[in-house]
Amino acid sequence: MEVRLANRVRALTPSTTLAITAKAKELKDQGEDVIGLGAGEPDFNTPQHILDAAVQSMNQGYTKYTPSAGLPTLKKAIIGKLKEDQGLTYNPNEIIVANGAKHALYTLFQVLLNEGDEVIIPTPFWVSYPEQVKLAGGKPVYVEGLEAEQFKITPQQLENAITEKTRAFIINSPSNPTGVIYSAEELLELGEICLKRNVLIVSDEIYEKLIYGEEKHVSIAQLSPELKEQTIIINGVSKSHSMTGWRIGYAAGNQEIIKAMTNLASHSTSNPTTTAQYAAIAAYTGSQDSVEEMRKAFANRLEIIYDKLVAIPGFTCVKPQGAFYLYPNVKEAAEITGHKDVDSFVEALLVEAKVAVVPGSGFGTPDNIRLSYATSLEQLEKAVARIRKFVEEKQRS
Structure with a gap:
């Protein structure tokens, strides 16, 4: 059968966020120790009182x-x-x-x-x-x-x-x-x-x-x-x-x-x-205590990770005031590691350093990358250390 898709769908640009997440998952499924910093979602479970309300609604027949x-x-x-x-x-x-x-x-x-x-x-x-x-x-x-x-x-x-x-x-x-x-x-x-x-x-x-x-x-x-x-x-x-x-x-x-x-x-x-x-x-x-607990956890991660990130050669970053992303400019880092652009730098980070980040080209700024700090502090510190090691080793070679 000849498939003819609508022009409006054929013109779409695939989500770079979902694409990098899918690639990271593929490598993980192959046994690779990949740290994913691409996903735009909190790493906490939904608070218990919300889960309880959902179960109660179903048990009461609200379906x-x-x-x-x-x-x-x-x-x-x-x-x-x-x-x-x-x-x-x-x-x-x-x-x-x-x-x-x-x-x-x-x-x-x-x-x-x-x-x-x-x-x-x-x-x-x-x-x-x-x-x-x-x-x-x-x-x-x-x-x-x-x-x-x-x-x-x-x-x-x-x-x-x-x-x-x-x-x-x-x-x-x-x-x-x-x-x-x-x-x-x-x-x-x-x-x-x-x-x-x-x-x-x-x-x-x-x-x-x-x-x-x-x-x-x-x-x-x-x-x-x-x-x-x-x-x-x-x-x-x-x-x-x-x-x-x-x-x-x-x-x-x-x-x-x-x-x-x-x-x-x-x-x-x-x-x-x-x-x-x-x-x-x-x-x-219901109670908003969990909202504040999550906010404090993200704030703590940001304070610890930001200084480590901007210490990487070729990285500069506007310090965020909200959300849970860091958006550094890594154009210089891409250049000193021998990559033609940031997209290829991001691909190398995933394949060689086993860290998944999202290229800024998907957000309209091709010199940047997006890292989500909606993951554990341990994983974040390990990821930033891998990125720094990758840049410094490539810079020397």
């Missing part, structure tokens, strides 16, 4: 369909979370529960974009942003966040990128892959440009609970009533409550957009998994 936009009780819990954490008030018609924050983003772009519409995406970016925009017929417009500016874009850069075709601007704070955070002042300046030019703000806040030092998470939607109206918040329980596999995220914002997303979801996924929704209710309404 049937739910409304496409999610259980009313879960919407209420999300509304309570947004009120408590950001001081924002939403009604149930302004909330949709999705099969993960990624699905919330995908559905949003499907209902928002027509062929040729533009979405402004700062670089470095999470790998799925441009692919989801392209799947909706849109065009990603990249704005370069310079390393010297902590990878943050300026209001002038944003304004220069806006055209009559611009529909949305994505802001991800804390950022995947850099871990940097936009301050309230920086967000307000960007938001004022979007208000002036009538550009929808898509605020991905999935890492909001993972912040270190004196910084605080600020949602752009909480800075003014006008910005709240102009913003769709994307969030979920994956990173905050170590629930990546449960696939529960949400979007909060304009009622008309949320209604369109709900209509689309009714014809695509029917509803988010019922058991996972009851687990998410427990996540948002």
